[in-house]
Amino acid sequence: MTLATNLLSSTTAATPVSQATSSGAAAKLGADMNSFLKLLTAQLQNQDPLAPMDANAFTAQLAQYSSIEQQIATNKNMESLLDVQRANSMLSATSLVGQQVEVASDSVTLRSGTAQQMQLPALGQAGTARQALVTVTDASGTVLRQATTSLGSDATSWRWDGVDSRGKRVVDGTYKVAVTGIDSSGAATGPLDFTLRGTVDSVSRSGDEPRLSLGSLSVGFGNLRRL
Structure with a gap:
């Protein structure tokens, strides 16, 4: 079962859930899972009858794949929540257009x-x-x-x-x-x-944070100090 084990190790190492987007990680996991099952099937067909494969090891490796899949799904849900939060931040910042504010800069x-x-x-x-x-x-x-x-x-x-x-x-x-x-x-x-102190002319978004434009000065939403 060496080939299948090595493939699982490369999957878990090459797809760190915290460093890849959920969609990209899911696609790679699906491809690696198919390769893993093909290798496993070949090994089962060619195993030594006198030294059969360890069913516990097989089950443990499938459980690892399932765990990674659940982590990816969790990340995808978190990304959706972050998108909603970013949209809400933009809506909140938009209400400041035309208002006098004080910002740190x-x-x-x-x-x-x-x-x-x-x-x-x-x-x-x-x-x-x-x-x-x-x-x-x-x-x-x-x-x-x-x-x-x-x-x-x-x-x-x-x-x-x-x-x-x-x-x-x-x-x-x-x-x-x-x-x-x-x-x-x-x-x-x-x-x-x-x-x-100045009037907010417009609101834009750079990365995760809305930015306020006071004339030609642009500051992050987190720099807002007083309305």
Whole structure:
């Protein structure tokens, strides 16, 4: 029964249920099962009458095939549930079109000289920081603009006007932005969390997650922080 055993081993090794789609795995399992049965039939026909095949081993191998088949069926059902979940996520995200939202992002997009409005944390959420230092950099990491603004009891709004530190207007595009807290002595306290505020123009899907478009800025649905 060596040939049939080797074929079963190659099937279980070459078709890991977690790494293949259920449809592809099922097709391969069916083909390997047919080959396995043909080999088994040939071995039964040519077995040594004085040393017959072990029926228990035969039954165990068929049980392994059945177990793999059940795993594939389970994966197929899980894929169907994930498709439903993705569709529901898209429907939920679509309801945000036209609404003002706040999202987490380390980038801003400049379009027609206007960038998304930033919402800086309130004093109670900024630890010992009393001011915020906003730094805008380009794709190469060059600092284009730095601005310091005081924090208030409520969230503070700040918007980059698309001008660099020399007063020159920069071209439209996507730029990195970071915010650092500054305490009353002028010392840096570390990064501060902030959000970008804008209107959702459209919703798309990339992979498993819906993406929200705020002007030319695209962020994942999981980056949504506030409506």
